[in-house]
Amino acid sequence: MYFSVYSCSLLKKLYILYKSININISNSIIFEILKKNQLQIIWRLDSKNIIYTNVKICTKKYTKEKIIVSIKFMIDVLSTFSNEKLFIKKKENTLNIYSQHGTYEVPIHDFDSKNHKNILMIWRSKNYSFIKIYSNILLRVLNKTLFLLEREELELKPILNGVFFKFFPNEANFIATDTYRLVKYTVKNFKTDQNVQFTISRKYLYIIREILKKEKKSNIIIEYCDKKNIIFRFKNYIFSCQQIHEEYPDYHSIIPHNHKCNTSIVINKFLFLNTIKRASIFRINFIDFHFSHNKLKIFDQKTINTPISEIKCQIVQNNLKSLKIGFNSKFLIEILSYLNEDFVYFELYDRMGVIRPFSLYNKEKEESIFTLIMSTIKI
Numbered sequence: 001m002y003f004s005v006y007s008c009s010l011l012k013k014l015y016i017l018y019k020s021i022n023i024n025i026s027n028s029i030i031f032e033i034l035k036k037n038q039l040q041i042i043w044r045l046d047s048k049n050i051i052y053t054n055v056k057i058c059t060k061k062y063t064k065e066k067i068i069v070s071i072k073f074m075i076d077v078l079s080t081f082s083n084e085k086l087f088i089k090k091k092e093n094t095l096n097i098y099s100q101h102g103t104y105e106v107p108i109h110d111f112d113s114k115n116h117k118n119i120l121m122i123w124r125s126k127n128y129s130f131i132k133i134y135s136n137i138l139l140r141v142l143n144k145t146l147f148l149l150e151r152e153e154l155e156l157k158p159i160l161n162g163v164f165f166k167f168f169p170n171e172a173n174f175i176a177t178d179t180y181r182l183v184k185y186t187v188k189n190f191k192t193d194q195n196v197q198f199t200i201s202r203k204y205l206y207i208i209r210e211i212l213k214k215e216k217k218s219n220i221i222i223e224y225c226d227k228k229n230i231i232f233r234f235k236n237y238i239f240s241c242q243q244i245h246e247e248y249p250d251y252h253s254i255i256p257h258n259h260k261c262n263t264s265i266v267i268n269k270f271l272f273l274n275t276i277k278r279a280s281i282f283r284i285n286f287i288d289f290h291f292s293h294n295k296l297k298i299f300d301q302k303t304i305n306t307p308i309s310e311i312k313c314q315i316v317q318n319n320l321k322s323l324k325i326g327f328n329s330k331f332l333i334e335i336l337s338y339l340n341e342d343f344v345y346f347e348l349y350d351r352m353g354v355i356r357p358f359s360l361y362n363k364e365k366e367e368s369i370f371t372l373i374m375s376t377i378k379i
Helices: 007-021 070-080 120-121 135-149 203-213 267-281 331-336
Strands: 002-004 028-034 038-044 050-056 058-061 066-070 085-091 094-099 102-107 131-136 162-168 168-175 181-190 196-201 219-224 230-234 237-240 261-270 287-293 296-300 309-311 315-318 321-327 342-350 352-358 367-374 377-379
Touching: 007 038, 007 070, 007 203, 028 070, 050 070, 058 085, 058 237, 066 070, 066 102, 066 120, 070 102, 135 162, 135 168, 135 181, 135 203, 135 219, 135 367, 162 203, 181 331, 181 342, 196 203, 203 237, 261 267, 267 296, 267 309, 267 331, 267 342, 321 331, 331 367
Parallel strands: none
Antiparallel strands: 002 058, 002 085, 028 038, 028 066, 038 050, 050 237, 085 094, 094 102, 131 219, 162 168, 162 196, 168 181, 181 367, 219 230, 230 237, 261 315, 261 342, 287 296, 287 321, 296 309, 321 377, 342 352, 352 367
């Protein structure tokens, strides 16, 4: 193995990988020279989850061998160079870096071919489905769903520790829940000719999200093969990612479809959000809402005699003379913080609330978000 490469090109690739994968995994990466002057970099997160990326090189001597080095060690060395052309050559148990300042020996780790099978080569012999999605859309999907799963104290079943991907012809749904809240992000006019569904752990979705931040305005190909790995093909990266092999719970059963809501309102999101934030600053963690005469009155559940705040709202529907409902203020703050619109539509049912963005123009959008939050109603 003998090639030349600009230090900044190789450093940038390694640094993005290292920064994106912020989990406790192996520090070793694999270098392999491909044809057409490409160096393939492979990082095995574990035996079933692998990231691939390429960097342009000038091949001096082509061999089919693979070598393993420490990514952290390589980053530390490369970051000491300016954008200099380096010559890199394998010498027995070291990978030698030749620069105009001297020669530097990088230790090589032992390579076990049995534990480093190329999953991408195995896939080529199997029947699989592929789905194309725009990178900006997938990034929005992950931003709007993963926030439900980010609490450190959260202890969920493995299947609930991820996002459920469900693709239909002309529509795709993405679901996440922490058992207290559920978010469903829908993308309409989605072009696929098949029904595909799978669940991916939040741990690997965080990696995908970090890659997407660097790959805006490009098409992503998702390859699916029944119970095998899911492969995400980005512009500059390939991520072979394990899916969770459990059936996702029936989320439809808790979504109110044909039930009439007790009360529904339209309210300014910023006023609503800041009012709840103020309450939480004073350690008011659980709040009651009381709706009447186009006003929302907010009470501390512990001292319900005097409202802590009043906000004007538009009551769209009211099937009860009076209504009180209790919510966890922290959960509401998180939900409202991830909505971009100025106004929200808030529906109240027997034991839950539903929050949606509200548009004054009522135009059907290609992307929509539905958030459900469990509650206790007092009538």
